Amino acid sequence: MSDVTPFVPIVLDLPVHNFYHWRHLCLVHLGRCSLRHHVEGDDAPALADFLWVKNDYAILQWIYRGISTELFHLVVRDGVTARDVWTALRDLFQDNRDARISQLHTELRTLAQGDNSASAYCQRVKAIGDELQELDSRVDDRGLVHALLNGLNERYAQVATLIPLLRLFPTFAEARSMLQLEDLNLARKARNPQAFHTNYGPSCAPGGGSSSGYGSANQQPRSSTASSSTRPPGVSPNYKGKNPIPGYQPQRTRSLTLRAPTPQAAPPRASCTNSSTSSASDAI
Known part of the structure; x- marks a missing residue:
């Protein structure tokens, strides 16, 4: 007959009050071995039967291995059967x-x-x-x-x-x-705690400012010069501080210079006196 410990892994103890579960596991294992009549019923012990005595001693060993030291000292006696120890344990847990x-x-x-x-x-x-x-x-x-x-x-x-x-x-x-x-x-x-992200506006940024949000007297307008100075070189002018386009090269714009037209010299104008004098001399 094999050891009962793997089948009854509970140690019976008075402070724990686990008699119900311990008894259930013991009865299941005894029923598997067809030995429940050793602890139940009113049949007289068959002390003259060698096989019955051998099985009864085996059940006694199972019981002693599955109870605490305190309980062992309370129920151990010479010349007892497995049913006597079983009944004594039941009375201990069901007393009062x-x-x-x-x-x-x-x-x-x-x-x-x-x-x-x-x-x-x-x-x-x-x-x-x-x-x-x-x-x-x-x-x-x-x-x-x-x-x-x-x-x-x-x-x-x-x-x-x-x-x-x-x-x-x-x-x-x-x-x-x-x-x-x-x-x-x-x-x-x-x-997996949830992550909470908070965007602080200019009026409720940590370290100062108004917590009311809009229309704060302490709110200062943002300067386009300041924002452009923080833009990395070679990044789109539309850069907003997130995900810059790598390798972006700004387009070069042609400068158109408007020049004033150069004034031209006026053609020489003939003198009226000289023309009239020449006409008169030709007539003579």
């Missing part, structure tokens, strides 16, 4: 039943998530419900969901408000799935 039920109900009403993840918080709520069921004080799914929503922290406020408004009230498993999905979304947002 009414007081334990009251304590569990109080814990369920006041349980808070705190810094725990959604999965760990749901697991604790489910464990309390399972133990109450083991003590014959079962809490239905609706009660577990209300207890779950009551202790959520502020990060899950949106989901806690949405779940009670659903047309069909969810089961505990459905509410747990919704919280786990919200937990994944919050973790994703924490890994």
